[in-house]
Amino acid sequence: xxxxxxxxxxxxxxxxxxxxxxxxxxxxxxxxxxxxxxxxxxxxxxxxxxxxxxxxxxxxxxxxxxxxxxxxxxxxxxxxxxxxxxxxxxxxxxxxxxxxxxxxxxxxxxxxxxxxxxxxxxxxxxxxxxxxxxxxxxxxxxxxxxxxxxxxxxxxxxxxxxxxxxxxxxxxxxxxxxxxxxxxxxxxxxxxxxxxxxxxxxxxxxxxxxxxxxxxxxxxxxxxxxxxxxxxxxxxxxxxxxxxxxxxxxxxxxxxxxxxxxxxxxxxxxxxxxxxxxxxxxxxxxxxxxxxxxxxxxxxxxxxxxxxxxxxxxxxxxxxxxxxxxxxxxxxxxxxxxxxxxxxxxxxxxxxxxxxxxxxxxxxxxxxxxxxxxxxxxxxxxxxxxxxxxxxxxxxxxxxxxxxxxxxxxxxxxxxxxxxxxxxxxxxxxxxxxxxxxxxxxxxxxxxxxxxxxxxxxxxxxxxxxxxxxxxxxxxxxxxxxxxxxxxxxxxxxxxxxxxxxxxxxxxxxxxxxxxxxxxxxxxxxxxxxxxxxxxxxxxxxxxxxxxxxxxxxxxx
Amino acid sequence: xxxxxxxxxxxxxxxxxxxxxxxxxxxxxxxxxxxxxxxxxxxxxxxxxxxxxxxxxxxxxxxxxxxxxxxxxxxxxxxxxxxxxxxx
Numbered sequence: 204x205x206x207x208x209x210x211x212x213x214x215x216x217x218x219x220x221x222x223x224x225x226x227x228x229x230x231x232x233x234x235x236x237x238x239x240x241x242x243x244x245x246x247x248x249x250x251x252x253x254x255x256x257x258x259x260x261x262x263x264x265x266x267x268x269x270x271x272x273x274x275x276x277x278x279x280x281x282x283x284x285x286x287x288x289x290x291x292x293x294x295x296x297x298x299x300x301x302x303x304x305x306x307x308x309x310x311x312x313x314x315x316x317x318x319x320x321x322x323x324x325x326x327x328x329x330x331x332x333x334x335x336x337x338x339x340x341x342x343x344x345x346x347x348x349x350x351x352x353x354x355x356x357x358x359x360x361x362x363x364x365x366x367x368x369x370x371x372x373x374x375x376x377x378x379x380x381x382x383x384x385x386x387x388x389x390x391x392x393x394x395x396x397x398x399x400x401x402x403x404x405x406x407x408x409x410x411x412x413x414x415x416x417x418x419x420x421x422x423x424x425x426x427x428x429x430x431x432x433x434x435x436x437x438x439x440x441x442x443x444x445x446x447x448x449x450x451x452x453x454x455x456x457x458x459x460x461x462x463x464x465x466x467x468x469x470x471x472x473x474x475x476x477x478x479x480x481x482x483x484x485x486x487x488x489x490x491x492x493x494x495x496x497x498x499x500x501x502x503x504x505x506x507x508x509x510x511x512x513x514x515x516x517x518x519x520x521x522x523x524x525x526x527x528x529x530x531x532x533x534x535x536x537x538x539x540x541x542x543x544x545x546x547x548x549x550x551x552x553x554x555x556x557x558x559x560x561x562x563x564x565x566x567x568x569x570x571x572x573x574x575x576x577x578x579x580x581x582x583x584x585x586x587x588x589x590x591x592x593x594x595x596x597x598x599x600x601x602x603x604x605x606x607x608x609x610x611x612x613x614x615x616x617x618x619x620x621x622x623x624x625x626x627x628x629x630x631x632x633x634x635x636x637x638x639x640x641x642x643x644x645x646x647x648x649x650x651x652x653x654x655x656x657x658x659x660x661x662x663x664x665x666x667x668x669x670x671x672x673x674x675x676x677x678x679x680x681x682x683x684x685x686x687x688x689x690x691x692x693x694x695x696x697x698x699x700x701x702x703x704x705x706x707x708x709x710x711x712x713x714x715x716x717x718x719x720x721x722x723x724x725x726x727x728x729x730x731x732x733x734x735x736x737x738x739x740x741x742x743x744x745x746x747x748x749x750x751x752x753x754x755x756x757x758x759x760x
Numbered sequence: 761x762x763x764x765x766x767x768x769x770x771x772x773x774x775x776x777x778x779x780x781x782x783x784x785x786x787x788x789x790x791x792x793x794x795x796x797x798x799x800x801x802x803x804x805x806x807x808x809x810x811x812x813x814x815x816x817x818x819x820x821x822x823x824x825x826x827x828x829x830x831x832x833x834x835x836x837x838x839x840x841x842x843x844x845x846x847x848x
Contacts, residue, residue, distance in 0.1 A: 658781030661774065662811050668773050669815035670830055672822060677832040682814070685839040689810055692847060693803065694789035701793065708794040709786075714802035721846045723809055730802075737808050739775045742801045758798065 220293030659683050693717075711746070777804035814842045 666682050667674055700713040718724040723733065734746050748756050779800050786795045786803075795803075817838035822830045 654781065654784070658778045658785070661778050661781070662807055665773060665808065666811045666815050669812050670819050672819055672830050673828070674830040675832060678818070678830050678835045681832050681835040681839065682811075685814060685835070685843065686807075686811075688839075688843060689807070689846065690785050691789065692843070693806065694786055694793075696847075697786075698790050698793055707792070708796055709799050710796050711799045711802055714799050714806065718802075718806060718809075721806075723806075733805060733809070734802075737805055738777075738801065742777065742804075746798055746801055 216290040217288065217293065220290050220297065221288075224293065224296060656683075659686050662686055696720075777801055779804070782807075810842065810846055813845070814838055817842055 663679050663682050663686070667679065696717050697709045697713055700716050701707065701709050704710075704713065715724065715730050718730060718733070724730050731747050734743055738746070745758060748758055748760055750756050777800070782800055782803050783795055786793070814835075818830050818834045821834035821837055822828075825834070827834070
């Protein structure tokens with residue numbers, strides 16, 4: 204072939220197109236004759252010529268109509284001009300050979316003109332990949348061009364047997380342009396290229412591609428862990444802002460119910476781990492009480508918890524017991540040990556389902572809870588009586604546990620770690636029996652004081668927060684008394700003010716007057732300023748009138 | 761909003777007003793009177809400010825005596841002063 208010497212080793216755009224043209228000799232476009240001349244002219248023209256699309260097309264058609272038999276000759280002719288030939292013109296020739304299947308509209312003819320320029324701009328690129336990348340851009344305009352040229356393009360200068368087959372295949376899919384574009388690449392890759400056209404739609408528009416959701420196998424262990432953690436999460440927040448032992452049990456119960464199904468899975472392994480942990484941390488803990496037998500006591504308690512867990516599957520809040528187990532590893536100190544005992548006793552009382560699994564997960568939870576409870580304890584002076592008195596304000600569960608704690612403490616300190624589980628099993632029964640009488644005792648006075656004390660405790664906590672210093676328990680009791688007195692004064696004053704205004708209802712104006720008299724509100728500081736400073740946003744919206752759309756003010760004045 | 765939106769200590773303070781508690785206290789003291797909804801919140805605001813002043817006073821007392829912990833005596837002395845102030 205004449206072009207054989209033109210073929211370069213490097214795959215430039217031009218060479219690739221030439222190869223396609225060479226291999227496509229078998230096919231003859233319809234309008235070869237008429238197009239051929241024009242093609243030659245076009246070939247001779249400068250590549251950047253921006254002739255009108257229609258004239259060029261006419262020329263192309265004329266050229267194509269011509270040399271049917273001399274397709275080769277024309278090819279040779281064109282090949283002779285291949286030196287000046289640009290990829291743009293080469294592509295045009297390829298387009299001529301494409302079959303007429305397109306459904307395109309004529310007005311899109313204009314597009315092919317700019318696209319060859321695009322191809323020309325990319326002519327410099329030598330990589331086939333770049334060529335192929337360009338081709339998708341050229342595809343739509345080429346399809347339109349195809350539609351136009353289809354009727355007159357029976358004679359094909361190019362003979363691409365494989366190309367023709369592929370085109371036939373591509374016809375029903377209207378994937379011609381892509382086929383044309385891909386035809387520019389080596390024929391050997393034509394089939395491959397035709398395979399790709401089916402996908403480019405998604406490549407062009409990645410948003411439309413539907414990908415199957417990535418499904419990962421569910422990690423059951425992690426799932427259970429997360430469930431336990433989430434179920435325990437509320438207890439942290441509850442513990443953080445309330446008294447110790449007042450509500451944690453309430454919060455514990457739902458988490459225990461969550462952890463109930465996990466018992467079977469994790470109990471065995473966790474028990475092993477817990478025991479191993481306890482034995483490890485044996486030295487650090489329990490030095491105050493039983494320095495001689497820390498490990499044994501720990502292991503005994505661990506066994507106790509295990510036994511309890513096994514024995515009382517229907518009870519709740521084993522977590523407290525597990526929290527008690529946890530401090531063994533913390534090495535917090537005496538208070539932690541007390542807490543552990545308390546929690547263990549609580550676990551026995553509640554008879555939790557031995558969620559040993561939750562023991563593991565709650566170690567971290569219990570950490571925080573323990574430390575927070577400890578911190579709450581410290582300012583109040585960690586004394587049992589006060590704890591219990593504080594617990595009286597808490598719900599029944601807590602009170603029962605506190606009583607059990609009372610009964611439990613001496614028992615915990617005394618018993619030597621029994622080596623056999625039978626001894627252990629006997630122990631849980633004893634605290635149960637001792638637990639009941641104390642529980643019945645404190646039922647009477649509780650309902651009277653509890654709500655009042657609970658409400659006051661809110662302000663007492665605020666006091667300790669504002670003070671920013673550690674406080675004694677007695678000081679806090681003193682604060683409670685002060686608050687009582689303050690409330691009395693407040694109600695009296697409000698009564699006087701409302702009576703002065705001739706009302707029987709206390710209104711915000713009375714309150715403002717009171718604060719003004721107290722010196723909190725003056726000319727510099729108004730009530731609204733104080734409201735904004737100290738109250739949360741929700742209350743501010745209720746108190747301070749604000750204008751809304753529609754000429755409305757809320758709250759109404 | 762408040763003076764301290766971040767809690768210096770580890771525990772978190774509830775910012776909600778115990779409205780039921782306040783209403784109950786008022787009713788118990790003055791059964792023949794009624795408390796309005798908004799004044800409920802203002803009473804809570806008043807309590808906050810009272811407690812705040814009390815805490816400040818107690819802290820100052822403790823500092824003056826060079827105590828690291830607030831003791832009952834400090835609170836007592838502070839209460840006297842503050843209650844007198846908030847008598848209205």
